[in-house]
């Protein structure tokens with residue numbers, strides 16, 4: 001499988017992962033094949049952050065759901081510490097469910113409105129038998145404090161909290177089980193701009209403290225720049241460029257990456273701590289034309305209908321992902 005050299009210990013390895021859905025269009029009775037994820041491969045080392053970026057509908061959340069085992073793949077493997085998660089059972093499966101956790105975009109939707117914060121955060125501690133009944137409250141208070149929340153929130157309910165506080169509760173619940181890998185699916189997108197930097201800083205601190213690995217999904221290229229070690233750029237279910245973050249930002253190779261980066265605002269100062277705004281869908285929409293439907297993927301290079309650099313073979317021959325100067329790119333220009 002494809003991989004970038006330099007990652008020593010791999011926490012997660014994804015190989016030839018495919019997820020096809022059968023779906024209906026309009027009034028049609030016939031089901032059509034939708035290739036949401038089509039042969040994706042990447043790996044995430046211990047204490048490393050791999051970011052997936054790309055426009056809406058390119059398959060990022062489907063990859064996230066596959067990686068945590070919420071859905072079964074059409075084909076391919078997800079290896080957690082060398083074992084395929086779709087063949088796991090018994091203790092291996094229990095360990096996987098504890099070690100790999102997910103944070104979603106909308107913290108309100110992922111919290112049970114009828115459960116207090118105490119109940120919400122203590123639930124995983126009970127399920128995974130992490131502390132006894134006596135120490136439960138102390139442990140919940142400790143976890144809340146780790147995510148910057150006070151014990152005054154213990155008996156509050158999600159609707160009484162702000163968006164940022166709710167995402168902090170989700171993070172507390174996730175770190176409660178001492179995971180090794182966190183899959184964060186657009187964890188900032190539903191939050192106010194002023195809160196996004198705080199949550200990002202919190203994730204960064206927790207990453208350092210617990211030596212966590214991340215699969216970090218974002219539209220926001222600035223966040224990805226300062227938060228990730230490697231990046232996979234997705235287009236219509238495929239990774240089209242896979243590179244170390246600095247290499248990708250210094251010089252994007254794939255024309256799609258190039259357009260994504262050129263539509264991102266210039267970053268005035270460096271460093272995660274100066275992060276103040278976001279790009280999200282707005283910048284991505286500057287790219288010429290609409291993304292084609294994953295039901296009707298263009299022949300040849302899937303990006304050729306929008307590519308400013310397309311040339312003769314692009315609409316006929318599918319480019320393969322190949323290694324160029326320590327990164328992977330699928331484009332006939334290389």
Ligand SMILES: Nc1ncnc2c1ncn2[C@@H]1O[C@H](COP(=O)(O)OP(=O)(O)OP(=O)(O)O)[C@@H](O)[C@H]1O
Pocket residue numbers: 021022023034035036054055056057058059060061062063294
């Ligand atoms: N259960 C499903 N049944 C049919 N199609 C699906 C299903 N889940 C996802 N899809 C389709 O798969 C494609 C990829 O969706 P996905 O949610 O993974 O994209 P995404 O990159 O996360 O987009 P966004 O940035 O908007 O969150 C989309 O066309 C979506 O409509």
Ligand code: SF4
Pocket residue numbers: 254255256301302303304305307308309310311314319330331332333
């Ligand atoms: S293969 Fe052709 S159309 Fe596709 S990205 Fe490269 S130049 Fe553009």
Ligand SMILES: [Mg+2]
Pocket residue numbers: 060061062
């Ligand atoms: Mg998504």
